[in-house]
Structure formats: C-alpha cells, structure tokens
Amino acid sequence: MKYDPLDQVAEHFLRDSQPRRVASRNERDLLRLIWKSPGIERSDLTEPLDLTQQSLHRIAARLHDRGMIVFTSSEARRPGPPSPELSLCKDWCLTLGISVNVGSIGLCLMGFGEPLEKMEIAQSGSSLSDEMDRIEKAAEDLLARRNASRRDILGVGLAVSGHRMLETAFNCPLPLAHWSLIDLAPLLGKQLGLPVWADNVARTAALAEAIFGVGREVADFAYIAHLHGYGGGLVSGGMPFRGSFGNAGEFSVLFDREDYDDRPALGLLLEHLRAKGRPGLTLRDLKNQDLSTWDGVAEWADRVTPAHNRAINAICAVFDPALIVLGGELPHSLARMLIERTEINNLPRHGALRDVPRLAVAEVLDAPGAVGAALIPLFETVL
Template sequence: MKYVPLDHVATHFLRDFQPSRVASRNERDLLRLIWKSPGIERSDLTEPLDLTQQSLHRIVRQLHDRGMIVFSTSETRRPGPPSPELTLCKDWCLTLGISVNVGSIGLCLMGFGEPLENMEIPQEGSSLSVEMERIDTAVGELLARRGAERRDVLGVGLAVSGHRMLETAFNCPLPLAHWSLIDLAPLLGEQLGLPVWADNVARTAALAEAIFGVGRDVADFAYIAHLHGYGGGLVCGGMPFRGSFGNAGEYSVLFGRQDYDDRPALGLLLQHLRAKGRTDLTLKDLKNEALVDWDGVAEWVDRVAPAHNHAINAICAVFDPALIVLGGELPHSLAEMLIERTEFNNLPRHGVLRDVPRLAVGRVVDAPGAIGAALIPLFETVL
C-alpha cells in the first residue's frame, strides 16, 4: 500500500478528516501571505486573495480560533474601523528536517515557519536501522531542549543525497549504499512515530536558499549543491521544480564517464588533497575558509573550471534563470574562486550580448538541506 504522510498527521492538526486536510486552499493562501508579510493588516488581504470581506473575516476568525494566527493592534492609524495585524503563531506546530549526507546527518527543528535549532550527528557505519535509531535519539534531544513532545510535531522532512527513484527511494553515493533503493519515508515514519515526506537534499537546500537566503527576492534561480557529489535544484516561481521523475537539477548527468572525475564535487577535492599528503582530511574539514591557501586547491579549481563552466552554460541555455547560487557545503572562499573563473558562452549578435544570470554564494550555510527539509511538511499541508 502506498505510503501517504497525511494519513499519519496527528488529528489535532487536522481541519478535515475525510480526506485528511490541515488547511483549505483559501486558508493556505492566506497563511502564506501572513508568513511572507508578518504583521500585515487584515484589511490588506482582501485584494491579493480575491475574497469578499465577509469570507476573509470568517477565514481569519477560524484560523485564530485554531491557534494558527495571532492578532496585534496596528500602530498605524488609518481612516475607518481598526484592522488587526496578523502573524503566524510560531508555537502552533513544530516540524523537523533531517538531511542525510556523506559523513554527516543534519537536523533542524522549526517552529511554524521559523528555524529554531540545528544539530549535526556523524553519519557512520553501514546499518540503516542503527542510523535511524541514532536519528530517533537526536530528535528526542532536540525536542527536550525546547520542552516539546512528539505530538507537537506536524511532520518530518527527510532529505537524502542521491537520485530519486520510486516513491521515497533514492540511489545514493557509495558511502550511503545502505540508504539506497529502499522506501525510506515509511521506515523513518515508523521509527519516529511521525509522518515523513522525502526529497533530494540538494533540492531541500535550494528551498532553504529560496526562503531564507540569497534567492529570497528571486522567483527563478538555479542552485548548485557542492557536496560529496555534484547536484542541485531549480527554483521556479519561488518553489522547487522537481521534473517528471523528481530529478530536475541533477547536474552530474551533464558529464560522461570520461569527464566524471573532473566535476567540482567536494568528494573529488577530498581525494585530490589526500593525494597531496593530507591523508586525514574529511568532508567536514573542507568547510574551512582558509582551504583556498592549501597546496593543491588552486590546481584543483583550475582542473574543474571547464566542468563548472559547462554546467553554468547548460543551466543558462535550458532554464535561463536570473540567478545561479553556489551552495551546499562549499566554503565562500572556494565559491568565489569558481565564480572568478566563470566564462559565459555569450557571443554578441549585431553587437549586442544577451542577459546572463548573476552568480552568488549561498547564504544558508548551516544545515541548508535540513532547514529546507523542515519546510516540506508546511508546504505540503498549510503553506
């Protein structure tokens, strides 16, 4: 039987039971507007939502009665009856984000759309059951820090490094082979006793950048996730674009076998630096901003620059974004080196060049995959 996360949402979060639903379409539109513009006055919601004043007041009252929004008195005096300012009640629900990367597992505890706390535990061993138990323990610790219980959690977003296969199964890099080709959401859901939605870690990192980072004011942008591997995500209209099979943004597919080892993937940089004598390095060590001064780093950047430019120009040709973000686990100093070596294929026609995207370094640097994953339950149910 197909796993449906909504079927496992706690009943006290539900608006309707048949079918299970946390919020109606109009309620979700209203909640998202309030989330994006905290403190917006109720009277300012009528026009963007295309609702009558009577309908708007009814929906607002129902959401307030459920404890989802709070009222405050407007400090600006305008002609006419007073209109309350609306904000989301951060305590109405919690969500959890869990990102499974090579070498680390990131966790994010989020209030109603607001990150509260991050945690990172090592990813080690080859037993899926043991790693899920360790995740379970870490979740318990995170909740205990806030004095919260599992019943306070609306849902969990699971972000996994790897190509998406069927349902919530992924084809992961070799160090994560024990996470591969298994329908993960029902397994983790049973372990945690909570509903689980799953996606690729690069796309959840792109979502975090869209909501909290440099992509916040850009409707369409591409995100390159420099992790153990090399992937990313496409954000279209402010939301991740997944494609027919859930793998839009898998930039590694651009490279054949002969070019695969020249991608700007941090796992390959790790191999390169180990060969240079830094045998004890881990992926976590590559977050060091000073690594650009290490022996062999500039040589590696020059080596992968053609692949970087190939990916940049492919993104421009196919997606035509306003912005390309270099993110993942990439330190800012290394990202700037790649940006400096970027060459756009932009031959002038009639003496005029076409517009090309701006390149920027990702702003969400601590657990971006986990932060984006914690947003998934909200976007699937209430926003």
C-alpha cells in the same frame, strides 16, 4: 498500499471537516500571505486573496480559534474602524528536517515557518537501522532543547543524497548504499511515529535558499549543490521544480564516465588534498578555511573549471535563470575561486549581448538540506 504522509498527521492538527487535511485552499493562501508579510493588517488581505471581507474575517477567525495565527492591535492611524495585524503563531506546530549526506546527517527543528534548532551528527557505518536510531536520539535531543515532544511535530521532511527512483526511494552514492533503493518515508515514519515526506537533499537545500537565503531576491534560480557528489536543484516561481521523475537539477548527468573525476565534487577535492599530505581531512574541516592559500586547491580548481563552466552554460541555455547559487557544503573561499574562473558563452549578435545570470554564494550555510526538508511538511499541508 501507497504511503500517504497526510494519513499519519496527528488528529489535533487537522480541520474538523472532511476531506482529511490540515488547511483548506483558502486557509493556506491566507496563511502563506501572512507568513510572507508578518504583521499585515487584515484589511489589506482582501484584494490579494480575492475574497469578500466577510469570507476573509470568517477564515481568519477560524485560524485564530485553532491557534494558528495571532491578532495584535495595529499601530497605524487611519480613517475607519481599526484592523488587527495578523502573524503566524510560531508555537502552533513544529516540523523536523533531516538531511542525509555522505559523512554527515543534519537536523533542523522548525517552528511554524521559522528555524529554531540545528544539529549535525556523523554519518558512518553501513547499518540503516543504526543510523535511524541515532537520528531518533538526535531528534529527541532537539525537542528537549525546546521542552517539546513528538506530539508537537506536524511532520518530518527527509532529504537524501541521491537520484530519486520511486516515491521515497533514492539511488545514493556508494558510502550511502545502505540508504539506497528502499522506500524510506514509511520506514522512518514507523521509527519516529510521525508522517514523513522525502526529497533529494540538493532540492531541499535549494528550497532553504529560496526562503531564507539569497534566492529571496528572485523567483527563478538554479542551485548547484557541491556535496560529496555534484548535483543541484531548480527553483521556479519561488518553489522547487522537480521534473517528471523528480530529478530536475541532477547536473552530474552532464558528465560521462571519462569526465566524472573532473567534476567540482567535494569528495574528489578531499581525495586530491589527502594525496597532497592532508590525511583524514573531512568536509567539516574545510568549511571555514581560506582554501585559496592551501597547497593544491588552485590546481584542483583549474582542473574542474571546464566542468564547472559546462554546467553553468547548460543551466543558462536550458533554464535561463536570473541567478545561479553555488551552495551545498562548498566553502565560501572555494566558491569565490570558481566564480572568478566562470566563463559564460555569450557571443555578441549585431553588437549586442544577451542577459546572463548573476552568480552568488549560498547564504544558508548550516545544514541547508535539513532546513529545506523541515519546510516540506508545511508546504504540503498549510502553506
């Protein structure tokens, strides 16, 4: 039988009516509007939601009774009866985001739409059960920091590095072979006793950037995830665009085997730097360094620039975004080096140039895949 995370959501999060769900469509529309505009007055909600005042008051009262939103007195002075300000109750639920990358596993504990705690543990070894045990322990440590329990968790978002193959199965890089081609959501769900939604780590990082980072400024942008490998995600209308098979934004597909070693993949940068006399180097070691002064980095940046430009121009041609974000685990210093080397194909026609996207460095730096993964249960159930 097909795994449906909603079937595993704890009863105390559900509405008292059928079908089984956490919030109705109108409730979700209202919750998302409040989330985007905390403190919005109830009287200001009627027009954007296209609901009668009577219906709006009834829905808001029901959400308030369930503890999902809070009312506060408005400070504004204007004619008519006072209208309360509405905000989400951050303590109504927790969600957990887990991102599995080569070398690291990130975790994010999120309140009702607000990141609370983050943690990173090492990814190592080749035993899936061992790594899931370590994830479970790390999750318990995060909950202990907030004096919370698993009962408080609405759901879990799992983000995995690799191509999506089946519903929750991924074809991962070689160091993550033990995570590959396995239906992961029901497996992790059984381990944690919680509902699990799964997606590609680059797309969840793009979602985090859309909600909490530079992507807030635009509705459509492309996110290039510089990880051990090289992938990305597309955000359209403020939400990830997954494509028919769940692999939209897999920019590595642009390169054949002959070009594969010249991609701007950070695993290849590590190999290059280790060969330059820095053995044992990890991505974490690069994070806050000014790589522009390191021997061999400019050489590597020059080598991967043609591949970088190929990806940038393919994104421009196919997706036409307003913004392209360089993110993943890419150090800011290296991101700036790539941006300086960017050449967008823009030949003038009749003396005029077309509009091209702006390039920017990601703002969500700590465990972006986990932060985005923690949002998935919310967007699947209440927002």
